[in-house]
């Protein structure tokens with residue numbers, strides 16, 4: 184976990200090329216991240232370190248650092264801390280999510296639940312979460328503790344909604360949007376908002392960046408859900424297909440069903456319900472999502488979200504940082520992992 188260890192070297196190379204201009208900022212965030220976890224007990228340390236391997240693409244910390252640059256201060260100790268806090272909250276949610284999804288692999292390594300069991304994984308997720316909260320609570324400005332407690336509630340409520348909505352083939356697109364707004368977009372929005380706040384930005388900057396973060400997060404989850412149905416586990420590096428196994432309706436399936444006329448609806452609904460139980464039916468559904476245009480329509484919706492994110496950036500003066508946010512937005516829709 185420390186500066187020049189093999190782990191941190193391999194993690195360095197994990198930063199997507201587009202984030203190279205932020206390498207030094209991200210290294211400072213990494214230092215804070217490790218500091219926040221440095222007093223983990225001897226018994227939990229291996230598990231905590233293992234969980235730290237899940238923060239791969241560094242999109243959220245990068246967005247926090249860019250927001251702070253746009254706000255004027257650039258990377259300060261507090262900005263690095265809030266970036267690390269948001270990333271740690273994200274890591275904690277992934278640890279818990281993998282238990283709920285029964286996922287075996289994330290970022291090409293075993294999930295905590297696979298390696299140490301559900302019981303330990305729940306507790307480690309809680310440790311990460313409480314350490315993140317403690318770091319926020321020690322900041323002079325209480326904004327992060329107050330704001331992030333609301334954000335985390337939104338993430339949890341998104342997850343609860345998703346649970347309640349499972350096995351409902353009639354789930355409307357609006358409900359799906361509400362779910363992903365909470366479970367994913369809220370934390371993307373938070374990443375830029377805390378960067379703008381602790382970078383001493385004004386309300387106009389916070390609003391513009393918050394809008395950008397929200398739409399980027401929506402696009403990210405739509406692409407993630409498409410990859411869960413159609414991606415290759417070796418390329419994506421995590422367990423896939425869990426959405427269908429758990430009866431989750433995601434955008435490709437919602438759009439596919441919505442495009443069917445009244446006579447086709449019962450058979451389409453029946454195929455979806457079979458796909459929740461039977462791998463053969465799941466394969467058939469995947470083929471039809473592709474051949475009947477639902478995947479293309481999903482990609483178009485993700486692009487619309489990205490266009491909205493880009494439009495939010497228009498409110499900001501031209502700068503290399505604004506360009507970098509636009510590049511990150513492009514990266515989200517083109518990603519295959």
Ligand code: FPP
Pocket residue numbers: 275276277279280281283284286308309312335338339342366367407411421
């Ligand atoms: C990934 O979804 C999961 C999330 C975006 C949020 C999960 C949040 C929780 C389980 C709540 C836990 C909260 C705290 C504060 C510890 P996904 O399964 O669609 O994506 P994946 O393919 O990456 O697993």
Ligand code: MG
Pocket residue numbers: 280281284286425
């Ligand atoms: Mg999952």
